[in-house]
Amino acid sequence: MEAVSDTALWAAAVRADESQLEDALFVDDLAADLAGEKGFALRDRYDNAGVRACIAERTRYLDEVIARHPSFRQVVFLAAGLDTRSVRLEWAPGTTLYEVDHADLVAWKEQRLTELGAQHAVERHTVGIDLREDWPKALEAAGWVPGAPTLWIAEGLFYYLPEDGARELLARIAEQAAPGDILSGDLVSRQTMVSESEAARRNLVLLEEDGSPWLFATDDPEEYLSTGGWEPTEVLILGHPGANFGRWPGPAIPREAMGVPRNFFFFATKRG
Numbered sequence: 001m002e003a004v005s006d007t008a009l010w011a012a013a014v015r016a017d018e019s020q021l022e023d024a025l026f027v028d029d030l031a032a033d034l035a036g037e038k039g040f041a042l043r044d045r046y047d048n049a050g051v052r053a054c055i056a057e058r059t060r061y062l063d064e065v066i067a068r069h070p071s072f073r074q075v076v077f078l079a080a081g082l083d084t085r086s087v088r089l090e091w092a093p094g095t096t097l098y099e100v101d102h103a104d105l106v107a108w109k110e111q112r113l114t115e116l117g118a119q120h121a122v123e124r125h126t127v128g129i130d131l132r133e134d135w136p137k138a139l140e141a142a143g144w145v146p147g148a149p150t151l152w153i154a155e156g157l158f159y160y161l162p163e164d165g166a167r168e169l170l171a172r173i174a175e176q177a178a179p180g181d182i183l184s185g186d187l188v189s190r191q192t193m194v195s196e197s198e199a200a201r202r203n204l205v206l207l208e209e210d211g212s213p214w215l216f217a218t219d220d221p222e223e224y225l226s227t228g229g230w231e232p233t234e235v236l237i238l239g240h241p242g243a244n245f246g247r248w249p250g251p252a253i254p255r256e257a258m259g260v261p262r263n264f265f266f267f268a269t270k271r272g
């Protein structure tokens, strides 16, 4: 398995914890079994209030983005990891999901889901490929229809790529996207990378040690999300209204504050 794919186990462990809360932001019944021992060990290794909140809040934010855009009949999860929205969300009849991630992770996830008796609520296809390769061809081979409206989800992805890779991928998604398509996901700020926060600095070191360093970060998501024909429609700072469902531990961080870590949740629309 690619080192970066271990981060999917970590995210699943955080979702498992959230699912146990009385006022859970979502309930992911498969998350604990998918995370397994390794996922919970990584949760403990990287644990701090900020990252825990970030994973839970972004899961809920993207659940809501999906719910706010019910007309898309094709939904592509780029770097799907151990996401289980195919099981836990309701989908309109005729919707098809495509889950793209590294081949080893995809194969392992399918085996685990079968063992766990997962019941998908929607037609779903997996695509095991490195997103630096010709994934559009593989997506099409899996049944995705180019030109038909598509909701693109990139959750926990862009910062694992170097800046040129993140820009190339964004442009490549734009090339595949039809006018009006939506791309939604999250980004890490440059301020996180240069932060004075002990907890944030520690995690950056640990992630690098584990072979999954955060590489691409920006303080200007609107600039990044304007390239390749995208129009940034909604850019929110985690903890601000619209990107705070009750887990963010502190006050909302002002956009202009320097040296304080923060993440952005967004959706962008493909221009006509």
Ligand SMILES: C[S@@+](CC[C@H](N)C(=O)[O-])C[C@H]1O[C@@H](n2cnc3c(N)ncnc32)[C@H](O)[C@@H]1O
Residues within 6 Å of the ligand: 002, 004, 005, 006, 007, 008, 011, 012, 078, 079, 080, 081, 082, 083, 100, 101, 102, 105, 129, 130, 131, 132, 154, 155, 156, 157, 160
């Ligand atoms: C933090 S996890 C997020 C997974 C999932 N979206 C979630 O939120 O739980 C990062 C995911 O990105 C995938 N990933 C990173 N770089 C990739 C690449 N170049 N090609 C395919 N998948 C990649 C990893 O395998 C991993 O599943």
